[in-house]
Amino acid sequence: MNGNVRFVLFSLLVAAATFGAALFIGNAYVFFAGYVVLQYIVLATAWNILGGFTGYVNFGTAAFFALGAYTTVVLHKTMPMLPLPAMMLVGGVISGLVGLGMGYLTLRLRGTFFSIATLAMAVVAQTLITNWNFVGGSRGAYIIRPAASPIFTGDYIQYLFVVMLLLSVISVSIARSIQHSKLGYGFAAIRDDEVAAEATGVPTLKLKLIATALSGGLMGMAGAPLPYYVTYLDPASGFSLSYAVNTIAMPLIGGTATWLGPVIGAVLLGTLQQVATVTISSALSLLLVGVLLVGFVIAAPKGIVGWFKR
Amino acid sequence: MFLSFDLLSNALVSGLLLGGFYAAVTIGVSISFGMLDIVNIAHPAFIILGSYTAYIANSVFGFDPILSSIVLMPAFYLLGVAIYYIYDVSFERRGDASIRGLAFFFGLLFITEVTLVLVFGVDYRLVDAPYVGPSLHVGVIDLPLRLLVPFLVSMALVGALQIYISRTFIGRAIQAVAQDPSALRLMAADPSRIKRIAFGLSIASASVAGAILIIIQPVEPSIARDYIGRIFAICVMGGLGSFGGTVLAAMILGIMESLTSTFYGPSWSPAVAFGFLLLTLAVRPAGLFGRR
Numbered sequence: 001m002n003g004n005v006r007f008v009l010f011s012l013l014v015a016a017a018t019f020g021a022a023l024f025i026g027n028a029y030v031f032f033a034g035y036v037v038l039q040y041i042v043l044a045t046a047w048n049i050l051g052g053f054t055g056y057v058n059f060g061t062a063a064f065f066a067l068g069a070y071t072t073v074v075l076h077k078t079m080p081m082l083p084l085p086a087m088m089l090v091g092g093v094i095s096g097l098v099g100l101g102m103g104y105l106t107l108r109l110r111g112t113f114f115s116i117a118t119l120a121m122a123v124v125a126q127t128l129i130t131n132w133n134f135v136g137g138s139r140g141a142y143i144i145r146p147a148a149s150p151i152f153t154g155d156y157i158q159y160l161f162v163v164m165l166l167l168s169v170i171s172v173s174i175a176r177s178i179q180h181s182k183l184g185y186g187f188a189a190i191r192d193d194e195v196a197a198e199a200t201g202v203p204t205l206k207l208k209l210i211a212t213a214l215s216g217g218l219m220g221m222a223g224a225p226l227p228y229y230v231t232y233l234d235p236a237s238g239f240s241l242s243y244a245v246n247t248i249a250m251p252l253i254g255g256t257a258t259w260l261g262p263v264i265g266a267v268l269l270g271t272l273q274q275v276a277t278v279t280i281s282s283a284l285s286l287l288l289v290g291v292l293l294v295g296f297v298i299a300a301p302k303g304i305v306g307w308f309k310r
Numbered sequence: 311m312f313l314s315f316d317l318l319s320n321a322l323v324s325g326l327l328l329g330g331f332y333a334a335v336t337i338g339v340s341i342s343f344g345m346l347d348i349v350n351i352a353h354p355a356f357i358i359l360g361s362y363t364a365y366i367a368n369s370v371f372g373f374d375p376i377l378s379s380i381v382l383m384p385a386f387y388l389l390g391v392a393i394y395y396i397y398d399v400s401f402e403r404r405g406d407a408s409i410r411g412l413a414f415f416f417g418l419l420f421i422t423e424v425t426l427v428l429v430f431g432v433d434y435r436l437v438d439a440p441y442v443g444p445s446l447h448v449g450v451i452d453l454p455l456r457l458l459v460p461f462l463v464s465m466a467l468v469g470a471l472q473i474y475i476s477r478t479f480i481g482r483a484i485q486a487v488a489q490d491p492s493a494l495r496l497m498a499a500d501p502s503r504i505k506r507i508a509f510g511l512s513i514a515s516a517s518v519a520g521a522i523l524i525i526i527q528p529v530e531p532s533i534a535r536d537y538i539g540r541i542f543a544i545c546v547m548g549g550l551g552s553f554g555g556t557v558l559a560a561m562i563l564g565i566m567e568s569l570t571s572t573f574y575g576p577s578w579s580p581a582v583a584f585g586f587l588l589l590t591l592a593v594r595p596a597g598l599f600g601r602r
Contacts, residue, residue, distance in 0.1 A: 051409065055408065055409055057408075057409055057412045057413070059351075059416065102588075105588055105591060105592045106588070106591050106592075109591060111408060112343075112349045112408075112412070113546070113591055115349070115351075115412055116349070116351070116538075116542045116546075116587070117587065117588060117591060119351065119538050119539065119542075120538065120539030120542065120543070120583065120584040120587050120588075121584065123535060123536060123538070123539050123580050123581075123584060124539070124580065124581045124584040124585070126580075127577065127578065127580045127581040128581065130577060131577055131578060138577075241420065241423075241532075241535065244416075245416070245417070245420045248413055248416060249413075249417070252409075252410070252413050256409070283424060283427055283428055284428070286420070286424050287421065287424045287425065287428065289420075290417050290418075290420040290421040290424060291417075291421060293413060293416075293417040293420075294414055294417035294418065294421065297400070297410040297413045297414050297417070298396065298400040298414065301410060
C-alpha cells in the first residue's frame, strides 16, 4: 500500500473520530464552531499550496471564497435540487478558472505584482457582486437551510460539518501528495530561486498556474457551503478581510514549508478565535490574529513546525 | 447616450481635481514601493490614521484639519522610522523580505484598521472647515472648494517632495539607494539610514493625505481597502517612483473614475482602478512613463 493511500485512510479515520467526538458532546454549537475551524483548514491548506510551496502571496482569499459562495447562491436560485457537493464542484471550477486567468496575466511578473493584483481583485469582485441584483446586490441574499441532513438522520448542520470534514481530508491529502512529488520539488525550486529553476528547465509559468488554479479552486469549494451555513449572505460579510488575514496568518504561524503547518495553524488559531469571539468580542479576536501574525513573522519565521525541527 | 457638454466638462474637471488628490495619496507608496522596493500595503491604513488624527484635531480642539496635519507630520515621520527599523532588522537583513515582509505589512494594515474600529467605531466621521461647503463657479463649471483645496495642497506636497528628492544630498541618496546600495556605501552614506529617512517621509505624507481625504469624503476605518487598488494602480502606471509619472497617472485615473461614476453610477468606480491595474500589468508592466 503506498504512502498516499495510507495517509488518506489515516485521515479518514481521524475525521470519523472527530465526527464521533462531536456527536458524543451532543451540542449543536460544537458543529457550528467546528465547521468554521474545518473551513479554515481547507482555506489555509489551499493558500499554502501557492503561498508556502511556490512563494507567491495571495491576498485575495476572500474573492475566491466568496465566488464559491455566490456560485451556490446562483445555483440555489436556478437549480435548487442540485446536491451540495455538485454545487461545491461548480464553485471550485469557477474560482479555479478565475485564479488561472489572473495568474496568466500577472504571474509572469515579479511576485509582488501578483500579490497586489489579488488584493485589488477582491475589491473588484466585491463591486461586481454588489452591483448584481440577481444575487441580492448590496442587500444580500437569503438562503433557507433545509432542516434535516439529506444522507443520514441528523441536523443539516451535521451534514455541513461532514461535508467540510471530507473537503479538509481531500485538500490536506492533495497538499501532502504534492509536497513529496515532482510537482512539489518544482514548486520548491520556484520558491527558492525562480531564475535558476527556469534555467534548469523547470516550466515555471506552467507550475505557477497549476498552483494558482488548484489553490483558488479549493478556496472556492470551501466557500460554496457558506450560504447554507450563514443563511444570509451579503457582499460585506462574504468578502470580509478577516478571511484573507486568517488564511495568511494560519500557515505563517503553523509553518509554510510543509502540509502540516497550515493544519496546525488553522486548528490553533481557529479554535482560539472561536473561544475569544464567544468570551471577549469578535473585534478583539480579529486584533489578536493580526498581532499574532506580525509577532510570528518577526520572531518565528519558520512557524510552530520550525520549533520542532531544530 | 446623449452627452451633455455641461455634464461632461464638470465630470472632467472634478476628475482632474480628484486625480490631483490621488497623487497625494500615492506619493508615499511611490517612495516606499517605487524607490525603496518595500511593498507597504499598509500605507492606506496610515492614511486613514491621518484622517482620524485630523478629525480629532478638528472636532475636539477646533483646529484646521490641513494645518494640524502638517504640524503632525513629524509624529508620522517617527512612526515610519520605527516601522522601518523593525522591518529592516527582522526581514531585510535576513535577506527574507518577500513573503514575510508582505505578511508583516498586511498584518499592520489589519491591526490599524481593527484598532481604529475599536476606538472610533464604524461610524462615518467628517471635519468642519470654511472650505468644506462653498463652490467657485467658472462659466458652466463648478469648482467645489472641497475638491479644489485638497488638489492645491496635494500639488504643494508632491512639489515639495520633488524638490527635496532632487536638490538635497539625502534626497539624491534616496534615489541612489534603490539602484545600488553598495555604491552608496562607498559615498560614505549608510543605506539603512537613508532608507529609514525615506520611509519616514513616505509615512509623513500619509498625515497630509489623510487630512485631505477626510475633507473630500467622510471616513470610516475600512475604506483603506478601497484605496489599495487605486494607489498601486497609479504607482505602477506612473512608472514606480517617478513623481511626474505618479501625478499624470493619478489624473488619468481620477478622470476615468469621475466619468464612470457620472455616466454609470458611483458604485462601479472602485472597479476602474483594478481594470487599469490589470491592463497595465498585462500590457506594459514598466508603467506608462517608466524607464525600466
